[in-house]
Amino acid sequence: MRILVENSSWNNIGDGFYQFSLFNLLRKEFPHHDYAYLDAPASRSFRYAKPFSKNVFKFEEHQDADLYIFSGPILGSDFLAIYAPLIKQIQARGGNYALVSVHGDAESANTILSFFSENPPLLLASRDRNTFDLYKNGKFPTYDGVCTASLVSITCDVGDTTPDTRYISTSFYDGYEPHFEIKLNEQGSISEISDISSWQPEPNWKFKRHFEYLFKSYRSNIADFQIVRPVHDIGYKFSHLNYSRSNSFLSYNPLTYLSLYKGTSLTVTNRLHAALPTLSFGKPAAYVGSTRRNGAIDRLGLRNYQGRVVRLDREVLTSEYTSLVQAIRGIGL
Structure with missing residues (x-):
């Protein structure tokens, strides 16, 4: 067939x-x-x-x-x-x-x-x-x-391209990235972040985003972690949209993004398709946002996840x- x-x-x-x-x-x-x-x-x-x-x-x-x-x-x-x-x-x-x-x-x-x-x-x-x-x-x-997208760790052959780099991934697409702090456990892994559950999309974002690079600055590091910012909207033709935030990452290769989420220590995001691959690879994610897309996270059995560090049980996948x-x-x- x-x-x-x-x-x-x-x-x-x-x-x-x-x-x-x-x-x-x-x-x-x-x-x-x-x-x-x-x-x-x-x-x-x-x-x-x-x-x-x-x-x-x-x-x-x-x-x-x-x-x-x-x-x-x-x-x-x-x-x-x-x-x-x-x-x-x-x-x-x-x-x-x-x-x-x-x-x-x-x-x-x-x-x-x-x-x-x-x-x-x-x-x-x-x-x-x-x-x-x-x-x-x-x-x-x-x-x-x-x-x-929640099954990529089973379906996609994604290499370990960043084994020696400790980093956090953040990706926010319809508002400013919230400021947050992290808490480590005894093993040095991220166990908590400060409360970001009140984050909301920014009104008039399609207009305001053009001026973000002038009025906002973002950290490149937190503790001993780099902060890497995957940009999922790869169709922009303007540098001030593609690279308005420090350590912005763009690629035309979806597998490169998946490799980045596989290697991250934490993903903080309002993007469904940043959170799902991260969770699929057994890494923690802190998702925030109130849209109908949240149903794809709910469907995996996760509850009370807004703005909190959560993981997904491999048996569920x-x-x-x-x-x-x-x-x-x-x-x-």
């Missing part, structure tokens, strides 16, 4: 984490199939004015396969506009599709469910409980899954990985 797995629709580098993880999971567990990357519809990732839509080459319409697998927070208000035409073409050609590690909102669920009833997927595997609840009564197989593989196997792979 030829299988195309969506891996291109990166609004930031973190989208590559769950898409590479899913691709590697499939190749590892179902190696007898023929796999390739699927280029998602351009409007998923790139902005263009309507008059220019006629100039877009729709590469995905020329990629042929037996099964197409989509992923990510795609089940929203623009899902039908972006994906419905492609899904209809897939099924008209005799192909099938599935959705794995997906997130959706309640406002769009009824409309999308109506589309799915006429064009059913082989599987809808959510990444959070709320999305599963929205679609579990559909006339198609569903699975209460996890974000595959192993169990979730095994169960997701079983769910995918159920569609005939």
